[in-house]
Amino acid sequence: MRDGAPPASRKRRAPVAGQALRLELDRAPEAPPLYRQIRDGVRAAVLSGMLSPGTRLPPEREMAAMLGVNRTTTMRAYQELVADGVVEARPGRGTVVCRPPRQDGAPSGLYDRSAWPGGTQASWLLELPALGRGNLGPDPTLLRDISALSGRRDLISFAAGSPAPDLIPLAALQQAVARGLERMGAMGLAYGPVEGLDALRLALAERLAQRGVAVAPDEILILSGATQGLALAAHALVEPGDEIVVEAPTYVGMLQTFSVAGARLIGVPVDEHGLRVDLLPPILTRRRVRLILVQPTLHNPTGVTLSPARRERLLSLARRFGVPILEDEIYADLWNDGAAPPPLKALDRDGLVLHLSSCSKTVAPGLRVGWLAASAPVVARLALAKQFSDLNTTNLGQLTLAEFLGSGDYDRHLARLRFAYAERRALMLDGLRAAERYLQVTPGAPGGFYLWCRLLGGSHARLLSTAAVREGVAVLAGEAFYPPGLGQDGRDHIRLSFSGTTPPEIVTGLSRLRSALERLPGSLDAAERADHRLRPVV
């Protein structure tokens, strides 16, 4: 029987993606290059399930004719799709849509038992299963390594996303903690409510009201940093195997936290106006998306901000498909040119938006205080999950922040902060002009911590980051900011943070970076450069 399979079934060809794949190309001069539009269109169709695994793409020549483009354009698009693992070239069958990569149980990095240091007598450890169900991306220890690097005195770090020590309002916080302990007495050092101290929830509700968000204090959950908000959402709102939409690129910790919790990440590209909301409808139609994660304002790592039109559309899609949105807005107060756009939560009439923020970027990460504003049932659910994570957030940090907010110190501090970061950002942009042969800066919104730079020489961001450390400056290669399978897109990008370094350090650091760039082999050829200059900034 096994050998006698009917010849008909052998000959059966895979279905061909013809009309199903309606790609509309934008031929305006400022539009992304055509090959990239084709690549992204096919990828979106695969991600949305419109093109199912096994479907054949039209041959390159046919596709080129169909779309009225050069054959080299479709060839390049197909090559990148193959490199991304979205499609594969099968001999005699053409180009076929791959199965999505298995995300569960895949061991990775330190979580892989084979990576455990030897020599321990605790042999039971070696038997432990891979910890996360998810793919942690190329570098699960990245955040920790950044943190370790930032302790090296000789190294100038454009890698870490932390405020510079000189911009932490030490004196004001010393006073705030002393005042807060004086006011609260021993209760300031006791256990507190899981949901957080009332004084802080009230102060935050008032600040949110100023940005157009109407929430009661009991619709705010105090967190041990925004990271805890991601972890609680990942464990309490998402089941292992559930699909969620993430921006590509996005904050590494967001990818890792949800991956570890077993979520399957659907990466949707970000361009200069933020998340490509136009790519969402087919995804939301065909997949069962549990949550959309978005950084609408001063996005990490790109610095871009979601346009007002896209905000409206995103909310209307969330409503239509009943999918909640988790917005991470930790950089919003660092908008340094007038008022930042109102958060998505300000537009939310349906309790669909969870608004996440923290004081780590604006006041001091060492306080470890974040918060989440959402409907009361969501807050109740996440509070219960928080109880099993760390009982409650430190009262000491909470009372310090409450004092700092209440005293007016925060507003004075913000004014100083915005000015200082604007200066550092301008200084870095200036300095990077001397390196424009090598890299191109994404024009982001005014504020935040980061510049997202494309390497004109090609996909060697990791090579560069290694060379840079040798020169005494740390930068982050872009790959880690992409969900599994999309890392290719980051290979020609680096993230530079201007927040954690003083102006003189920025100058020295950039000169070290230029040395690293100059010493890298493989300068770029003219055609490559010309092509890259046309690329969209993401």
Next chain:
Amino acid sequence: MRDGAPPASRKRRAPVAGQALRLELDRAPEAPPLYRQIRDGVRAAVLSGMLSPGTRLPPEREMAAMLGVNRTTTMRAYQELVADGVVEARPGRGTVVCRPPRQDGAPSGLYDRSAWPGGTQASWLLELPALGRGNLGPDPTLLRDISALSGRRDLISFAAGSPAPDLIPLAALQQAVARGLERMGAMGLAYGPVEGLDALRLALAERLAQRGVAVAPDEILILSGATQGLALAAHALVEPGDEIVVEAPTYVGMLQTFSVAGARLIGVPVDEHGLRVDLLPPILTRRRVRLILVQPTLHNPTGVTLSPARRERLLSLARRFGVPILEDEIYADLWNDGAAPPPLKALDRDGLVLHLSSCSKTVAPGLRVGWLAASAPVVARLALAKQFSDLNTTNLGQLTLAEFLGSGDYDRHLARLRFAYAERRALMLDGLRAAERYLQVTPGAPGGFYLWCRLLGGSHARLLSTAAVREGVAVLAGEAFYPPGLGQDGRDHIRLSFSGTTPPEIVTGLSRLRSALERLPGSLDAAERADHRLRPVV
């Protein structure tokens, strides 16, 4: 076919537990009552898998004859086993071992979607799956409720496991935080290493050395409270569905945290010498146990301490079966009669013991600082999991504790604390003598926070706790301290905490408790009382 099942298979009787169930009864006068020994023996055999589901127990009369006891004794044992859900009486088939209760996916309490408050427009919430995979026990919000109760000014709380505000060393900590911030400057408010501040890890390593534990600073992971240690172990060392051994009774948060993470809990009884280590071998032989959770010193809720002989035996079993032990020792420094016994970690030569503690009971819960000492690979694994939970523990709390430990303040404070708690404990023991008609106190080791009391009137602890709140005093019913299926054992116990109340409050609180006891219906009959007085204290 369906109707034509052969009659033979219908008639097939379940296997009978005969010789497999070798119960050895202890007839010494101080031994537990015989019915209870039988009940515990059968339960241990079921838990260990020695008696599989469907196995029939010998009829009560046969069992009585086999063991040489009265038939009423086996009858009572069987009744309790039925009430516990360990066995069931099936008409015509006798008494049969039940399937273990399903622990995964069972909705419970707030995690059950049907329990969501109505009226929200966020209808997607209603579709959310039950959060935990585990059974959260009768009352998942218990810890939060305790926390909320403790804010009610008119209520005297013997419920909460927190230090009294008057015993938190406010002035010394105010100085410690000021000194620490002076010393560390802005770095004290920055992000810190995931593993914790070096100064604190060093100070803790030195203190552990004084108790016979030889660990290097990098074998210590700083945590956001001991609760986080439980949560990290539950997520990083245990897979959903894995079996772990817990004490019965034990700390509620331990049961909940591991249940939520999807672990299956095997409850092993605790008696006046701590965990019944003698019951472990068959369990470890027949089940694949991933972790043994134990509070060897000043156990919560019973106050008992694991005997030296059992400590040795527990470690030797852990070695033989390659099963790690997580010891929670947060009360050990509160031993108020000479030195506390060395922790299990002091006896560990094989990297099998994870030693968990915190400063929440001894210094101030509001600092939210705990720690775990283990082999370097375990620390590395848990640190990675911590990174995805909250990045790092607040520097502010860490530097405060490091200063406090380093200054000698801690030792002075401990001396004061031990004296104060010894006084409160004695006062409560004294006061309870006036209630000895109603309850019997477990003689625990000298120290800790708790007295574990058995209600002589029977299983009405919940009723009592409700009545007590009406009188203005909060106590905890024992049920919540037991893993799923064993809660029956707690129905006649309450936990009284003497830590969170001043001496005058203890006096008033006890008088209120007596009122509640007196007003409860159902005074106990003489036979019942006689029987109870023979029971072992657990």
